[in-house]
Amino acid sequence: MNGEAGARTKKPPASGLREAAPHFHGHRQRLRERFMVAGGAALADYEMLELLLFRAIARRDVKPLAKALLARFGSYSEVIAARPERLREIDGLGESAICEIKLVEAAARRLARGTLEKRTVLSSFVDVIDYCRTAMAYAEREEFRILFLDKRNALIADEVQGVGTVDHTPVYPREVVRRALELGSCALILAHNHPSGDPTPSTADIRMTRDIIAIAQPFGIAVHDHLIVGRHGHASLKGLKMI
Known part of the structure; x- marks a missing residue:
């Protein structure tokens, strides 16, 4: 067997039989x-x-x-x-x-938070709502978040204080106020999500908010609002005159 016979080369496929390119x-x-x-x-x-x-x-x-x-x-x-x-x-x-x-x-x-950090929080409440919706509206479990503000209502910290089930997050008002004092915060915005999508405040939401307000007030800490966000919108307890 000579070298040419032994070294067989693969013939290119006939044009009609060429492998088709993937459909994508x-x-x-x-x-x-x-x-x-x-x-x-x-x-x-x-x-x-x-x-x-x-x-x-x-x-x-x-x-x-x-x-x-x-x-x-x-x-x-x-x-x-x-x-x-x-x-x-x-x-x-x-x-x-x-x-x-x-x-x-x-x-x-991070993009939504960056927008919030560049301005006084209460002067652009739409940005606060947008940030809370971005952070929590589509979460599958309830999260309770607090925006800690200084005396000029600028953001000091944004912290998730608790993650619960699909319809409940344990919140301890005294722990909320204790954390505000640690950070030197003069005001709070509370926020949590309803995984059901419906942001309507529950009786427990209203009661818990009022408990935090009552404990925070003697320390000179204001609670500006409690926002509830869901896939179908948001609710403000202050806007609804529930606090």
Whole structure:
């Protein structure tokens, strides 16, 4: 057997039998270009999720995965806010993709907080509401958050004081006031979420707020408001004249 016979070369496939390109060939670049030209408002929720998943999943059509996430959680916002353990229930969604999703959530919160930190809180109450909705509206469990303010109503600290179940968070009024004294805070804005989506204050919400006000008052600490946020809007106890 001579060398030429032994070294066989693979023949290129006939033009009619050439392997077809994946059906999503070029889709990623086209979607990126559409986003850069028209912005996120021009894209559907599943397309925004596709863009997000591109970074973590390099060589796969991610449209079915994006639609599976929406089918499970309901909306883009609810996917982004979903807990990692819930995201792990989705077939095909690995840790890299989950990290990308949670990174977007953290970036949104930091952006909203940055806007809040640059101004006197009470002079831009819309920003306070936007921040609380960004931070908590789509959370699957109740969170009780406090904005601690100085005498000029500028933000000193923003802390989550408790995380509870789907419909209850334990709050201890004396601990709230103790923390305010530690920080040298002169005023508070209380906030928590209703995972049900309905921000209507409960009797327990009103009672707890009034308890905090009563304990804080002798120390010269004002409670400006208690905001309740949900997927379907927000409620202000002060605006509703409940405090």
